[in-house]
Amino acid sequence: MAEFSGPFDGSPIATQSQFSGMAKRWGLDGVHALEGGNVSLSVTGSGATTVAVAPGRAFVNGFYYHNTTTKNLTAPANAGGAARVDLVILRADMVAKSVTAVYKTGGALPPSLTQDDDTLWEIPLAQCTVGAGSSVVPASNVIDKRWFTDRGAVPSIAGARRPSIKNQLLVEDGKLYVGDGADWRWLATAGVEDSTYTPNWFAGTTAISWGTGSVNFGRYQAVARRVDLTIQLQPTGNPPAYDDPISVSLPPGLPCAYSHRSLFTWTFTSGNGEGSAAGIGMTFPTTDGQGKIARLRYPTSTGNSVSDTPNSLNLLTNQPFNIRANDVLTIDGSYWLA
Incomplete structure (x- = not known):
């Protein structure tokens, strides 16, 4: 028999082998x-x-x-x-x-x-x-x-869950829970799989162009309310010396939480003999919106003694480096979704 399907009228499950072949699925x-x-x-x-x-x-x-x-x-x-x-x-x-x-x-x-x-x-x-x-x-x-x-994951309606069953999985509004016999414990939430996007760079409200053919990509994934993000920039050109701090867009449709700042690390390596540096990136959702890393800051101080006041400054296109072709800027970290 080349093909079989059933049960239908005139095509029943007639043998134990047919039943086993169907039921074990x-x-x-x-x-x-x-x-x-x-x-x-x-x-x-x-x-x-x-x-x-x-x-x-x-x-x-x-x-x-x-x-x-x-x-x-x-x-x-x-x-x-x-x-x-x-x-x-x-x-x-x-x-x-x-x-x-x-x-x-x-x-x-x-x-x-x-x-x-x-x-x-x-x-x-x-x-x-x-x-x-x-x-x-x-x-x-x-x-x-x-x-x-057993039954696998069972669906549920918020506010109408069945009593908790130990080691049973339950799915509700895109969230996965496991029962411990007393309550349903959150296990995972539907997110965004490994994806990429093209970041947009700004100095204040002015768009920054890093040159035709520059390497400029962001890679991210979202798990529950947390987004992991890496941005890599390798310019092919030399943008103007803007006075406003560099900022860069977050993945589209995934704005950061409004209630607090999220932190990132950034590293810079010059291919033009200007050295390297590392610093902290941060979101400023209350003043600069929820869709970008608004500041890339590096540490400094008023002097070299323990009594000198520490400080940090914003990374600009021309300060403390003249960012241009052959340089590499990497930003890495995570943030909470709005």
């Missing part, structure tokens, strides 16, 4: 539980020749499994001279047409899982070690190996 293999403290289908050693599988539910290759009472499985005796590592598994058997809990023996290493759509499909519940010459499985020799599966 609805949920991953695993025990229906959200955290290790849940005992659903957990395995315990008896200290004798059996292990016990607790009640619980699971998906196995698209098939539903439900164990309503504790199921005891016998561990075969280990006649070898070394410890044997076994598995307790859930096995979907396409011939027997059932899913069952099974004790599967191994060797020095645990047995491999069989996962064949047409015959057997196995998932692990526990690893058990049986000592040399023994058939006893102490509780301490059982290691939990359950795979978990």
Whole structure:
């Protein structure tokens, strides 16, 4: 059969293979539980020749499994001279047409899982070690190996959240939360992926041209209300000596918070024998708007003694450097969104 689709009238899901092929896309293999403290289908050693599988539910290759009472499985005796590592598994058997809990023996290493759509499909519940010459499985020799599966993230409406479920994900208005059993804890907020833009440079209200073919790019990403930003400038020309401080635009549509200043670091390296410097960039949203880094400042003082007053000055196109071709100016930092 080249193509199949269904279920439709006249094209039903007619075989277990068709059902498995469809249903296993609805949920991953695993025990229906959200955290290790849940005992659903957990395995315990008896200290004798059996292990016990607790009640619980699971998906196995698209098939539903439900164990309503504790199921005891016998561990075969280990006649070898070394410890044997076994598995307790859930096995979907396409011939027997059932899913069952099974004790599967191994060797020095645990047995491999069989996962064949047409015959057997196995998932692990526990690893058990049986000592040399023994058939006893102490509780301490059982290691939990359950795979978990559940609903994935559930949608929610603000003000109408369901009670918190431990390790459950919840999505609300573009925000992702995880439950701790008592409350929903914020995990992430939809942002802006790694992007670039062309910064606009100003001296006061005058646009600065750094020359045709200059390297002038900004790279940014937004995570929740925080924007990470790097700006790189390598001029090919020499703009006029403006008296107003240099400023540069933030990424479009991502204005800075109005309530406070955000800080950046900047570094400058001259390719014209004028040295290098580093300083602080900052937003001035209350006086210079919310769409740019309004000042690039460098430290100075009135002298060289500890009693001299420290200060900082604005970076200009001509002070303290004549910024031109072969120079490099880099700004890096982050800011809070409005």
